Amino acid sequence: MRALVTGAGRRLGFYLCQQLLALGWQVVGQYRREHEGLASLRAAGATLIQADFEREEEVRALAEQVVAGPLDLLIHNASAFEPGAPTLAGELAQFERFFRVHMQAPFLLNRLLAERLAASGRGSIIHLTDIYIHAPPPDLAAYVATKAGLHSLAMSAARELAPRVRVNTIEPGPILFLDEHGEAWRQQVLARTPLGREGGLAPIWQAVQLLMENDYMTGASLRVDGGRALATF
Structure with a gap:
């Protein structure tokens, strides 16, 4: 079994690669910048490919390398985040970056890898x-x-690629705070989270496993947020 995980350089993507490798999966991980921890993924057998998702040609090059082999699982984890910009020009530049990473790259990968996923007989x-x-x-x-x-995009793909490929989403909440999140801000978030604690990465992996193993789920969205959405809406 072979999987592609985007955003494998750190945090959740890195962790998901570790878990898949531990189960005996062949793992291809995309990363934007080299991180110290990537050496351990390589040592564990992962194939790591550098690709900047803000550049369409690099997304296409990634797909060309992945499509050369079988593919059973594609996890769109890559994400871009930064605080809102103070000027309109800055906001527009941010919007362009976020669009390329969150939408254009996944759209291209889904299109370019759909046949490989369908051919697996269990594509997800x-x-x-x-x-x-x-x-x-x-x-x-x-x-x-x-x-x-x-x-x-995920919901559209779930309809388009059925029944040969299943497509689902996971909606994380306060799973793992960033280093720049101050203590006061963290406590404010947790005070509005019914379970009252940071989730860690394991709950996301458990949701991934559910979506991998349950072959009658497509077009589903799983909230993994400690109940945070209840206080947000």
Whole structure:
């Protein structure tokens, strides 16, 4: 069994690659920049390919390398995030980056790899979106709008590629705070999360496993957020 995981350089993507390798999967991981930890993935047998998702030609080159072999699973984990820009020009530049990473690259990969996934007999695509697509904060409009676009692409693909390929999404909540998140902000978020704690990466892997193993799920969205969405909507 062979999987492509995008955004494999760190955090969730890195973790998902580790879990798949531990189960004996052949793993192809896409990353944008070299990170120290990638050496351990290579040592464990992963094939790692550098590709900047802001560049269409690099997305196509990635697909050409992946399509050379079988493919059973595609996980769209790559993500771009930064605080809202203070000027309109900056906002437009952010929107372009977010669109390319969250929408254009997954759209291209789904198109270019669909036949390989269909040929596997158990092809599955999983899109990682965000719980805020349902209640977008004004200061993160470009980020959330393009994540919502990713969700829409997944639902369209679920209809288009059925019955040979299943397509589902996972909507993470406060799974793993960023280093720049201050303690006061973290406590504010957790106070509005019914389970009252940071989730960690394991719950996302458990959701991935469910979507991998349940062959009667397509067009589904799983919220893995500790109940955060209940307080957000």
